[in-house]
Amino acid sequence: MSLTSVKPPLTIRLCGPRGFCAGVDRAIQIVVLALKEFGAPVYVRHEIVHNRYVVEGLEAKGAIFVEELDEIPAEHRKQPVVFSAHGVPKSVPADAAGRNLFYLDATCPLVSKVHKQAMRHNRLGRHVVLIGHAGHPEVIGTMGQLPDGAVSLIETVADVEAYEPADPDNLGFVTQTTLSVDDTAGVIKRLHERFPNLTAPAADSICYATTNRQEAVKQAAAGCDLFLIVGAPNSSNSKRLVEVASRAGAKTSLLVQRAAEIDWSQMADVRTVGLSAGASAPEVIVNEIIEAFRARFDARVELADTVEENENFLVNRELRHVPLTTADMAFVNGE
Known part of the structure; x- marks a missing residue:
């Protein structure tokens, strides 16, 4: 084999848990x-x-x-x-x-739990503050559990600053299940600062799978030249993983649906790739992407597992x- 045909070395940090929840x-x-x-x-x-x-x-x-x-x-x-x-x-x-x-x-069932938490706030006479992304099907579904006007949607800290409820001492919040854990913590903190009597839900609304996948990506991102998240452009939890990877130290983080979307011309200097998948992305595509890297690199897969899921x-x-x-x-x- 000539020297020109030798594949360059590559480490793939494969996050776990990943993919289907x-x-x-x-x-x-x-x-x-x-x-x-x-x-x-x-x-x-x-x-x-x-x-x-x-x-x-x-x-x-x-x-x-x-x-x-x-x-x-x-x-x-x-x-x-x-x-x-x-x-x-x-x-x-x-x-x-x-x-x-x-x-x-x-x-x-974890989305249904948020519905029940919102209905409980409403039943106890609280106006519901829903932290989430406008237009997302889960947000539409949650808001649709209660009468018109019973829920206010908050997306950002800036929204909190502008929010002027009719009864600031009688509010309860819930969140979309697929949000960024860190971003949501900032929004909740500011809500509590502005409205000290704000009531939290009985249990955390962000689901275990979202939290686990974000934590695994956060731990694996430092030192990655590239971090790939397998997921769809309309997948909230997948897009949040891209953001988490970038904030946690990956030089570049991208969302891809299939291996065919990867721009191989940009891979000359890549030696460490992080890889995870949103909660609605199948493992078969993760494997497809690993094989695509192996066809071009002397790729070694390094498992970056955090917790085991058995729900x-x-x-x-x-x-x-x-x-x-x-x-x-x-x-x-x-x-």
């Missing part, structure tokens, strides 16, 4: 089980999770994705419709019932009797 796993499993139990088509309102690879895989199995329930043809109204993992406003199941649709709710959320009662094949489980697990 229990809520995403459950949501995908619900669609797969519904297809096995009821046959195609199974309708899904909104992307079941924010990942095109997953969506296209489910479409190939017979799922049809719609944005609104009125897109479901009359002749298919006896087929199930699944609500996405992000949660939906109360108006959506009410609309489904009015149309005599059979629906399966795949809302992540498991049960699927809907109507589907628990349906068996999954080995191939089904591989798909559900993103393999």
Whole structure:
């Protein structure tokens, strides 16, 4: 072998935990089980999770994705419709019932917990402050649990400064589950400073998976020439991981959906790459990216694990009797 054909050395710091969380796993499993139990088509309102690879895989199995329930043809109204993992406003199941649709709710249990926390604040007479990103499906779903005007959305510390509630002594807050832990801490701190009687939720709203993935990236980022996060552009938790990597010391951090998006012409001086995946990104794409690096570098994978996740959320009662094949489980697990 000539010297010119020798591959340059590269270390890949592979973060763990990464990729699918229990809520995403459950949501995908619900669609797969519904297809096995009821046959195609199974309708899904909104992307079941924010990942095109997953969506296209489910479409190939017979799922049809719609944005609104009125897109479901009359002749298919006896087929199930699944609500996405992000949660939906109360108006959506009410609309489904009015149309005599059979629906399966795949809302992540940790998102449902935030809904309950917001409703508890409201029941106790508090105005709800929701910390989150405007327009995100989870935020729309959470705000839709309560009457119009019962929730105020705060995104940044600047929003806190400008916020003038009708009753500043009677506020309760909750947060979107996929936010930056550090950014959210700053917003909450300023809220408490401005409104000392602000009531926190009974439990932390940012979910375990978001926290764990951010912490793993934070610990691995220092010394990385490049940090890649596998995830979709509309995935909140994936975009937060890119920000965390940059703040924690990576020279460059990027969001990629597939290996084909990587600009290999910019890799001449890269010797250490951090790699993680958002909670809706399948492991098969992580492996695809590792193999793409191995084709071009003498790549060594270094595991950068922090904690082990063993959460498991049960699927809907109507589907628990349906068996999954080995191939089904591989798909559900993103393999």
